[in-house]
Amino acid sequence: MKAIALRADMDGLPINEDNPTLEYRSQTDYAHMCGHDGHMATLLATAKALHESRDKIPKGKFVRLLFQPAEEGPGGALPMIKEGCLDGIDEVYGFHNIPNFDEGDIRTCKGGFFAASTSVQITIIGQGGHGSTPHKCAKDPISASTSLLNAFHSIRARNIDSSQNCVFSICNIESGSSFNVIPDTATLKGTIRTYNEEVKNKLVKRVT
Numbered sequence: 001m002k003a004i005a006l007r008a009d010m011d012g013l014p015i016n017e018d019n020p021t022l023e024y025r026s027q028t029d030y031a032h033m034c035g036h037d038g039h040m041a042t043l044l045a046t047a048k049a050l051h052e053s054r055d056k057i058p059k060g061k062f063v064r065l066l067f068q069p070a071e072e073g074p075g076g077a078l079p080m081i082k083e084g085c086l087d088g089i090d091e092v093y094g095f096h097n098i099p100n101f102d103e104g105d106i107r108t109c110k111g112g113f114f115a116a117s118t119s120v121q122i123t124i125i126g127q128g129g130h131g132s133t134p135h136k137c138a139k140d141p142i143s144a145s146t147s148l149l150n151a152f153h154s155i156r157a158r159n160i161d162s163s164q165n166c167v168f169s170i171c172n173i174e175s176g177s178s179f180n181v182i183p184d185t186a187t188l189k190g191t192i193r194t195y196n197e198e199v200k201n202k203l204v205k206r207v208t
Helices: 036-052 077-082 141-152 155-159 197-207
Strands: 003-010 062-069 091-094 116-125 166-174 185-194
Touching: 003 036, 036 062, 062 077, 116 141, 116 197, 141 166, 141 185, 155 166, 155 197, 166 197, 185 197
Parallel strands: 003 062, 003 091
Antiparallel strands: 116 185, 166 185
């Protein structure tokens, strides 16, 4: 083996870290709420240890440290690979922390370990109106949203083999701004998590 790469991902979420007891809490409106600050701290500590022991690295071999931005957003591994981050690399190692495991536990398994993420955004264009006259708003986007949501729950059960692990979750619904006005549009946002391309494509097709 000539060279290895060590990978840590960094993702900031638009969530305020309301924890005044932490010295290292985020100072902005974004925070690493999935523990990615721990990933970066681990890789930085590894960089320090490697630097202090650099005389022990065999001649002609090297370790490349990869800080991957936007694990689940518009970025991830693909742009980095296209830019050459794996050129000359024989093996890549990475991990993800899991808070519900005991401290000190390291767990792995054969095959896929973490799922690929596919984002979903659906905008329903309907016909708004006043809440007192719903009979004049036949294309109510909120009613359509709830019907879609219920239908989505059946996709996995009726289309995906039970031996295949996958998840489809709608995590955000936005529509309207008043208690007595039916809006014109509604937007649903969610995530699909799969371990292989065939299952992902089937889910995307059924959602569409």
